Amino acid sequence: MGRLLIKVLVFLSPLLVFSADNRLTEKVKLHLYLKGVEYLKTANYIGALEIFHFLGNYRDSQTLYRSTERFFSPIxxxxxxxxPTIRVAIARFVDLTLTCPQKAEKVFFKVPPKGAFRKISYKSGFYKKLTLKGKKGCELTINGISYGKLPIDVDIDLVEYLGSAIAVLKLPLxxxxKGxxxxxxxxxxxxxxxxxxAVASRTYALFNIYRAREAGKPFDVDSTTNYQAFKIPQRILPQIAEAVDKTRGEVITYRGSLIYAMFHSNSGGCTHSFKEITGLNLPYLSRVEEKCDLKNLKWTTWNKNLSKRRVEQILASLAGRRLRITDMEIKRNSCGRGLDITLLLKDGERITLPLSVYFRLEAKIPSDWFYVIGKSGRYFLLSGRGFGHGLGMSQWGAYCLSQKGWNYKEILRFYYRGTEIEKIY
Structure with missing residues (x-):
């Protein structure tokens, strides 16, 4: 595998893309800026903050940064x-069927006979929004995929959003x-x-409920890890019910306000600082070194072959043409997590990009904590630690601490510094 090489960059100037070709620099910045705007539309506010912070005074990046920053203001x-009731977007749909013992309701998303825009088609009409009354035991099928039977009575909102039709379940929080x-x-x-x-997920959900209603969105969260994963529970296990019921109404607060309770799979030994990634100081999302030995737990360490072609595709999407990459260098924080990545090109140019959210997601790397330990003709050989963005509570770390006898309040206060656990309903 070769000798371990750790390359660290220290920048004394604001974070910029370094290139002798000003046209290349401008193209990269422009497409990175547009990615930040896309992140805003898809509610990836951390990714948007990271990019606009990285771009500094480019265009109206600072204005967009300040408007995005308000999302994280205290609630x-x-x-x-x-x-409250939470509105969960579970899928985009072209066709949706709700099959109940008495009848089946079918809904489609298509072009109306005399309309320029697609609308929701139900029976003989076309709608911008439609609500189906789902009864316990009815089966929900979306785009030919069964989502199982509804375990309780549920209202299902069918709405247009950003050019698609989405199915939104309205559920007691x-x-x-429990899903x-x-x-x-x-x-x-x-x-x-x-x-x-349970307490972290409840706090995170409430924060998003408030912000979504404030913004007039037709849903509060979706069912993917863009927010937090959710599946309609067909059977609720006793231990899941106990964890939720015994903490009912409990949330994490910082100075009396809900926190943005982020969590991830495995920190690898050290969580990230929100301020280091985004420039915004959220004291409860500061860097934390694990108190538990994670070495035998899932995703604590990993190895991956990163395709050079994939990295060059990322570059091409930014630069508008193919660029050959020869090496990578990483700027790190003091515990080793990556902040920015510099790609060294065959022609001697260097392009620096934000790593923690943008490059990690684009390159499909488990975490931003990795080292290049070798190169082959087609791959960079990576050795890394942890899984996910590294912010807030490490789920495997929480498991490890619970095995050592820590209770849930101790675990939460450890990962979310300076916080309290309050019962609000």
């Missing part, structure tokens, strides 16, 4: 006085959490780790 925990936990962690884990996940 008083007491605004929620009772359990505590029931929703989140088994999708995010292992139900067999220690009950204290499950409780920690």
């Amino acid at each position: 008083p925990a007491k605004v929620f006085k009772s359990e 505590e029931f929703y959490l 989140v936990l088994p999708s995010e962690v292992y139900p067999s884990w220690n009950i204290e780790a499950l409780k920690a996940q």
